[in-house]
Amino acid sequence: MNWIPLVVCLLSLWQYISPYPGHFLRAELEDKYRESLKMEIAKLTEKHKRELAATKKKQWCWQCESEAIYHCCWNTAYCSVECQQGHWATHKKFCRRKKGQQQAQSSQNSGQSTQQ
Secondary structure: OOOHHHHHHHHHHHHHHOOOOHHHHHHHHHHHHHHHHHHHHHHHHHHHHHHHHHHHHOOOOOOOOOOOEEEEEEEEEEHHHHHHHHHHHHHHHHHHHHHHHHHHHHHHHHHHHHHO
């Protein structure tokens, strides 16, 4: 909100109806203006903190940086199957889920071979 036109209007009105000399009126209005600015800044700061906290709680797509809805492993998420497939060539080298599945499969295979 732009407060300057409002302050100018109030200054001109108060000069006609105020019993104070002009310089006292101006100082009083400037103090009120500063106080209103402080309140507005406090509101905006609080809103910014809330929005930042909400944003930090979200996961973001590794491929396109949109909000993610699919999770692959530890810290990798995607917004779509297309993004996951597009990023797979890079991600498969580090994928913990794939490594975990490979380890489980190899231990399962070694368990079967010892039983035979």
